[in-house]
Amino acid sequence: MKLLAGLFLAASLLASAGCATSMGPNAGGATLSGDAAHPGSAQGWVRTELYFGLGPAGGHDGVDEAAWRAFLDNEVTPRFPSGLTVIDAYGQWQGANQSRPERLRSKLVVLLYADAPAQRAAVDAIRAAWKAKTGDQSVLRVTQPADVSF
Numbered sequence: 001m002k003l004l005a006g007l008f009l010a011a012s013l014l015a016s017a018g019c020a021t022s023m024g025p026n027a028g029g030a031t032l033s034g035d036a037a038h039p040g041s042a043q044g045w046v047r048t049e050l051y052f053g054l055g056p057a058g059g060h061d062g063v064d065e066a067a068w069r070a071f072l073d074n075e076v077t078p079r080f081p082s083g084l085t086v087i088d089a090y091g092q093w094q095g096a097n098q099s100r101p102e103r104l105r106s107k108l109v110v111l112l113y114a115d116a117p118a119q120r121a122a123v124d125a126i127r128a129a130w131k132a133k134t135g136d137q138s139v140l141r142v143t144q145p146a147d148v149s150f
Contacts, residue, residue: 042148045114046112046145047144048112049108050111051089051106052068052107052109054068056103057103071133079123080122082113085109087108087109089108090105091106095137127141
């Protein structure tokens, strides 16, 4: 019981720590106020999530971390140099001729960008490059409007 109370106190202190200080516009260093790649606020932006299957969950077959990093460096980053997010994930996929879903180690790439035909084409090029490299049938793409500010 004492351990639980101590954990609750520690969590409460951590949660309120940010409230104890006043951060002015220049407190603690430079503040990003926006530029062409990272606007202060923007309309017409989208969030695209790309789901890449790396290979069987719990196995060592498929794409290893070094090969993933090379793909990210060669195919994704040059197309979206202003930033992206990569999340380790677990997924399931069931092909048309499969009786059970495959359980896969996966990577989720999150891209935020001004919606334009060239950017959407860049996303499609990334998907095509992955399918050509791995022989995968698909790379799931989810795109939705995004309200962004930096």
